Amino acid sequence: MTPQAILVGIAAGLAGGLLFAGVVLDSSTAVGLALAAPIPVAIASLGWGTAAGFIAAFTAAGLLYAATGAGFNALSLLLTMMLPTAVAGHLAGLARPVGDAAPGQTPPLDWYPLPRVFHALVGMSVLACVVLGWLVAYDPASVAADLAAALTASGATAEGLTPEQVSQFARLIADLVPMVQPAMLVVTLVVGLYLGALAARISGRLPRPRDDIPAAGRLPRVAVTLFALGLVAALLPEPVGLVGGVVVGAYFAAFSLVGLAALHRRTRGRAGRGLLLFAAYAAIVLLLFPILAFTVFGIIETGRANRPPVAPPGT
Template identity: 50%
Template structure:
């Protein structure tokens, strides 16, 4: 093992653990730093190799578990931050020689890099599996959690809000959590991966060339039956319904990102493109409902993609 990669991995893991500590200790002043906790691990993996990334993930696990004296706290960062960040960094570093000859003045062989569509699918599946395992570890039970949320809200609510309304709100919160948590984790991982790649590229250590994200972002067609199956499970109820909700949230977020990428691609070269993009994102922030339109666009873009989009051109 390269000693430098080992050292970078250890330092990156400690940095990720420090960033994540605000969420574990529930410190209101530092909880925002937890959102960028995957970045040190991703930077280590992208710039110093996959080994450094996985060492960083294990170091973060050990640091959190040791500092807090809780194995489950260590598992939390490992499942939600460490392993997803290390795996995504590893996938982005995969490449194989292209079949075509390299350019005349280029001494390096042309490479085919692991496609972004598979990276995005991996981010969605890793987020879903991570949320499922964490929910199992903490014993997530909507029937028990809803009254607790209603009780917590009652201390903050005014006297005009009835107990029945608080109970309904508590049930609504526990209903949407399985959808929102994996979706938010997918969004966090994708943004952190983009920022980590940009930082590593500036340092000159990123071997992967810059991707044209609006043109290359997508999902393999397998995402469509996976999303449909997950959506169907949501109506079953019970544990199966919770599993369906988690995968629906994760895959739905990924499909929505595909729709947003399509908007960026289709608006290139058009007049008032900036105003169009600003209006779209402002509507999303203010209303959220436009996300459904981009989800539908993402489904359409995925359905019309070539059937072999994840086929023989991908590195193994």
Template identity: 50%
Template sequence: MMQDSEPKSMNPRALLIGLLAGLASALLFAGLVTQASSAVGLAFVAPVPILIASLGWGSTAGFVAALSAFGAVAGALGSVYAGLSILLSVGLPAAILGHIAGLAQPIEAPTGWKDKGPALLWFPLSRILFATCLLAALGCLAMGWLIGYDPSDLAPAVAQALSSEAASSVPPEQLAELARFVVNVIPYAQPAFLVLTLVVCLFVSAAIVRASGRLPRPKDDIPASAGLPRMALFAFAFALALCFTGGSAALVGAVFTGALGCAFTLVGLAVMHRRSRGRAARGLLLFTAYAAIVLLSIPLLAFLALGLFETAKSPAQAADTNQPR
């Protein structure tokens, strides 16, 4: 059974760290809630303080930070809904990810393990990535329910916003068509972007905590370890099928398709990093690939396909195991 590799009781210092981390996350997230254009970008790193608290001072500190962020936003803006927006999209996902990233179970030390301390099997990256998908998708669904998301109501508002920005020569029919396209893309794009945000924030937070010497988990070889469990393929296929049913089921399918699609794309990018190791033109290859993604976006489909292929051809247990460290 997986257990916290370094149980930390809720001492006053850890409690204080959790409270301060929650306040810091709330301040970073405030720009998105108040729709201040100059501070919206800060909301993308709002999970970092909560993840740092959880990874460095224990899971309880992470959950205290999430609740502290909820209380700070709800109290400052006088709205429970505003507080729930940070709790559902940032607070709980970050606290849960920080918790599972610190899970490990002791195993029998392999031959030649002398003087390396206890042999631990850490919660594998593949399942951390899969959990990130689920948390992002559920968070987006909860947010959609909270705000009463309805594509039929949102499309006219988007068309009106576009008409105020577009030149008067643009026909209303084209604006309405563009608005429908934007509304249809949102259920796919929002969870995908949230998955990417959580993955990047987890990586940055782990690097910060490791530099401070408080991270018990050894550094992972991400290109070699990144993957998804085989069950993610079936979940992706089922979610994709739901997209063609219509109604609320199609929206649910779109959200999970977007989240899982982003994760498979990340796996495909990890494969490129792993297979290009040791090659003379590696730098040029990576630069060209990422430049093409930024400029065209279409190459993301190729990496999505590569991630699906890599997951399908891997042994069933390969993506779910990790080496003792």
């Protein structure tokens, strides 16, 4: 670990902590900035090594604690964004030599597979959300009651909604939180890691060769089984049902990203590709429900891409 890596890690941690601090301080632009918090940590980890990434992660949490005095907020930042990004950066930087090299030359390297890095991000998102839910003793019924009271106080009943409708809406929101939160976290971490890698590559600091993300952007086949188990668990009573909801939300987002990557790969070289991609993303943003189709597509692609090849007859 060089002094430069230490300084870069501290600087990246300060940047990530400041980006996230707006959420705690109730800034109007806080959400957009907070979503960018993993990017400096990803740059440090991918461009300057594992030590720089972990220094950045803990520096960001320390800065948030020093600025707010709220230990839970600092822990939330560390568990949800900083540590997963640092770990993913470490995994993406792993490589082993393959074969022999000529004298004075570096042997070819086999880099840690991108699907495993992706799956690690999904797993860490699940773990972070479960731990935080356990720490706050998340109770959908209590959250729904508080939300219904807040909606009633804000005048929701004056808009023509009955108290029963307000309560049903509040309960729906409380039930969706365990699924929506990990889904958003997975997307945030994946995008942050991608942008961090892009910045490190532009600066000439990324040793890993450029990955073909549309081709390699998938999950190990075991992800389909874990998603199915999460669906079953989500139907069970709490707290198992809450954990199952977290698993479902995280893998739902992950398979959606796999489906979108497959769309990019399958439309390469085809006429009207730009219009098709624009229409797909616009439909997701405006209508939301088309994301279900990409989730199913991602599940199918995951199972298909990881099947072992069939041996020719007679071998």
